[in-house]
Amino acid sequence: MKNIKYHLAEDTIDDRDIDKLAAWLKSYPRLTKGALTVEFEEGWSKWLGVKYSVFNNSGSSANLLMYYALLLSGRLKNKKVIVPSVGWVTSIAPAIQFGFEPIMCEADKDTYGLDLVHLEKLLKKHRPGAVMMVQVLGVPHKMNEMLALQKKYGFYLMEDACAAIGAYYKDRKVGTFGDMASFSFYFGHQFSTIEGGMVSTDDKKLYDLLLMLRAHGWSKDLDKPAHAALTKKYKIDDFHSPFVFYIPGFNVRSTDLNAFIGLGQLAKLDSIIDARERNHRRFKERLATRLAYQRSPGASRICSIHFGALAKDREERRKIVKALEEHGIETRIFSAGNLGLHPFWYERYGKASFPMADRIHHTGFFLPNHPSLSLEDVDFICDVVLGAMK
Numbered sequence: 001m002k003n004i005k006y007h008l009a010e011d012t013i014d015d016r017d018i019d020k021l022a023a024w025l026k027s028y029p030r031l032t033k034g035a036l037t038v039e040f041e042e043g044w045s046k047w048l049g050v051k052y053s054v055f056n057n058s059g060s061s062a063n064l065l066m067y068y069a070l071l072l073s074g075r076l077k078n079k080k081v082i083v084p085s086v087g088w089v090t091s092i093a094p095a096i097q098f099g100f101e102p103i104m105c106e107a108d109k110d111t112y113g114l115d116l117v118h119l120e121k122l123l124k125k126h127r128p129g130a131v132m133m134v135q136v137l138g139v140p141h142k143m144n145e146m147l148a149l150q151k152k153y154g155f156y157l158m159e160d161a162c163a164a165i166g167a168y169y170k171d172r173k174v175g176t177f178g179d180m181a182s183f184s185f186y187f188g189h190q191f192s193t194i195e196g197g198m199v200s201t202d203d204k205k206l207y208d209l210l211l212m213l214r215a216h217g218w219s220k221d222l223d224k225p226a227h228a229a230l231t232k233k234y235k236i237d238d239f240h241s242p243f244v245f246y247i248p249g250f251n252v253r254s255t256d257l258n259a260f261i262g263l264g265q266l267a268k269l270d271s272i273i274d275a276r277e278r279n280h281r282r283f284k285e286r287l288a289t290r291l292a293y294q295r296s297p298g299a300s301r302i303c304s305i306h307f308g309a310l311a312k313d314r315e316e317r318r319k320i321v322k323a324l325e326e327h328g329i330e331t332r333i334f335s336a337g338n339l340g341l342h343p344f345w346y347e348r349y350g351k352a353s354f355p356m357a358d359r360i361h362h363t364g365f366f367l368p369n370h371p372s373l374s375l376e377d378v379d380f381i382c383d384v385v386l387g388a389m390k
């Protein structure tokens with residue numbers, strides 16, 4: 001598509017952020033992970049309302065860390081994990097990489113998160129040790145029902161909130177429901193640190209594992225008591241202790257440069273959320289009678305990165321996409337559609353077809369939403385969509 005006037009996403013790192021970054025760089029600071037990373041993690045935990053957070057280099061790495069920390073915790077009753085059909089490939093990929101048995105779940109007709117009826121059937125049948133849920137595109141899932149299932153069937157809940165920062169379910173922020181939650185700060189998400197991810201949790205044991213897994217499996221990032229407990233257990237002398245590897249880790253650290261940007265984004269996050277929510281509401285008002293879209297549970301707050309909608313059928317989607325492209329409005333499929341229809345999945349487990357996830361796959365599309373889009377821009381985009389449906 002040539003001459004895009006309305007991009008699906010725009011950078012939330014603006015000129016002022018770049019100026020501040022340039023001034024900071026001129027002070028010749030330490031750039032690798034250091035004090036600013038810790039400051040960003042603490043600021044994020046405070047904003048979110050959790051005890052611990054681990055900054056890393058992407059939302060995908062955050063998911064990788066969550067899966068492996070759960071596995072190494074020794075708490076899982078088995079290696080079965082329920083995974084979503086609507087989400088992202090890296091919500092599922094670690095399950096394959098670490099030898100879990102992933103079982104795919106249909107999408108909920110309202111929020112497009114896990115379908116709770118199908119989920120309960122799978123829970124009854126498989127009794128999995130873990131469930132990976134996605135908070136789809138800033139529309140919170142039905143968390144009361146989800147937590148009730150967790151209580152009834154006893155599984156660890158990983159909450160992928162990579163594209164849902166700033167959304168609320170009732171008065172609680174999305175990303176505070178799982179035993180661990182992941183977030184992405186990639187360009188186009190609610191805010192950006194260029195690339196970046198975070199895992200947040202209230203569980204100190206999982207937190208310590210996440211810290212070690214982030215960097216090589218060593219204990220350098222742990223607090224003093226946790227570090228001392230390990231050196232005592234394994235009888236490590238002082239000279240060796242910085243370079244002892246307790247678990248097989250990765251290196252998925254980010255840097256203080258990215259943390260510097262993150263701190264600036266955090267300071268303006270509430271205004272970013274307001275703008276995204278305002279635009280999303282306008283899309284809903286204008287398109288409600290003509291298109292299907294994600295419905296949030298009562299008393300929740302949406303903070304989307306795109307407005308996702310479903311056409312009546314493929315032919316209607318084709319017409320809408322053509323009109324959008326002719327008017328310089330960027331569009332694409334809804335997230336990844338149904339992940340069960342992608343080669344990474346069906347070459348291993350066969351095609352996973354479900355009525356709702358398939359509908360999202362074949363008829364879904366995205367419209368732009370970002371803080372620099374005005375209500376007039378939203379109205380123009382809606383006019384183009386509605387015009388194509390006449």
Ligand SMILES: Cc1ncc(COP(=O)(O)O)c(C=O)c1O
Nearest residue numbers: 058059060087088162163184186
């Ligand atoms: C639900 C979900 N999870 C994980 C990711 C991966 O995040 P990242 O691009 O930072 O690796 C994405 C990216 O769009 C996502 O939408």
